[in-house]
Amino acid sequence: MGIPAFQLSGDAAVLTKTQRLTALLDFCPNLPDLAVLDYLQDRMMHGSPDEPVLHLLTGILQEKLARFLQNELGMDADTPVHRLSTQDLASLAETVKGYRLTVTGTKSFKDAQVTRGGVPADELVEGTLESSKVPNLWFAGELLNVDGACGGYNLHFAWGSGILAAKEIAQRAENI
Ligand SMILES: Cc1cc2nc3c(=O)[nH]c(=O)nc-3n(C[C@H](O)[C@H](O)[C@H](O)COP(=O)(O)OP(=O)(O)OC[C@H]3O[C@@H](n4cnc5c(N)ncnc54)[C@H](O)[C@@H]3O)c2cc1C
Structure with missing residues (x-):
C-alpha cells in the first residue's frame, strides 16, 4: 500500500x-x-x-x-x-x-516525500533553468513545480536539474 x-x-x-x-x-x-x-x-x-x-x-x-x-x-x-x-x-x-x-486528505508537509507546487516551468527562459522574471536567478529540484512518481525520479530530477543549473551559471560567469 x-x-x-x-x-x-x-x-x-x-x-x-x-x-x-x-x-x-x-x-x-x-x-x-x-x-x-x-x-x-x-x-x-x-x-x-x-x-x-x-x-x-x-x-x-x-x-x-x-x-x-x-x-x-x-x-x-x-x-x-x-x-x-x-x-x-x-x-x-x-x-x-x-x-x-x-x-480525506494527506499527511502534513513534515511527512511529505515530495512537494507539489513551486516555480512554474513556463516562468523559466526556454530551454534553461533561469528565471525569465529575474535574470541571473536559477532554479532546480523541488523549487520548481515538478514532481515525479516514486522510483528515484525526484532525486534524479534534483541532481539532473542541479547539474544543468550549475553548468548554465558557470557558462554565464565565463562570459562576464
Ligand atoms: C523521507 C524521504 C524519502 C525520499 N525518498 C525518495 C526516493 O526514494 N526517491 C526519490 O527520487 N526521491 C525521494 N525523496 C524526494 C527527494 O529526496 C527530493 O525530491 C529531493 O531531495 C529534492 O532535492 P532538492 O535539492 O530540490 O531539495 P532538498 O533535498 O530538500 O535540498 C534543499 C536544501 O536546501 C537547504 N536549505 C533550505 N533552506 C535554506 C536556506 N535558507 N539557506 C541555505 N540552505 C537552505 C536544505 O537544508 C536542504 O539541504 C524522498 C524525500 C524524503 C523526505
Whole structure:
C-alpha cells in the first residue's frame, strides 16, 4: 500500500480540497470478479467445513489484510467456513475486488516525500533553468513545480536539474 498511496497522494492533496474522493482498491487485479468468487467457492467446497473463514483467502491475501477485510464485513475470521452463506461469500469476493476507502486528505508537509507546487516551468527562459522574471536567478529540484512518481525520479530530477543549473551559471560567469 505504501508506494501506491504515495503515487496518489499528490493528486489527492489537490482534489480533496474541492471534492469528496473515494479510492476503490482491487486486491486481485489479475483476476476477473467472477474468478475470485469461483476461487472462494472452490476452496469452500474442497476444504474442510470446519476450517476458519480466514483460510479461504490464504494464498491470495496477506493474513492481516484478510482478517481486516473479513472484519469489515462483520465476519469473524476464525469462524468455521460452513457458517458462511452464499451471500457472505459473494460479499467477500466483492470486497476483495473493490474495497472502498474515503480519501480525506494527506499527511502534513513534515511527512511529505515530495512537494507539489513551486516555480512554474513556463516562468523559466526556454530551454534553461533561469528565471525569465529575474535574470541571473536559477532554479532546480523541488523549487520548481515538478514532481515525479516514486522510483528515484525526484532525486534524479534534483541532481539532473542541479547539474544543468550549475553548468548554465558557470557558462554565464565565463562570459562576464
Ligand atoms: C523521507 C524521504 C524519502 C525520499 N525518498 C525518495 C526516493 O526514494 N526517491 C526519490 O527520487 N526521491 C525521494 N525523496 C524526494 C527527494 O529526496 C527530493 O525530491 C529531493 O531531495 C529534492 O532535492 P532538492 O535539492 O530540490 O531539495 P532538498 O533535498 O530538500 O535540498 C534543499 C536544501 O536546501 C537547504 N536549505 C533550505 N533552506 C535554506 C536556506 N535558507 N539557506 C541555505 N540552505 C537552505 C536544505 O537544508 C536542504 O539541504 C524522498 C524525500 C524524503 C523526505
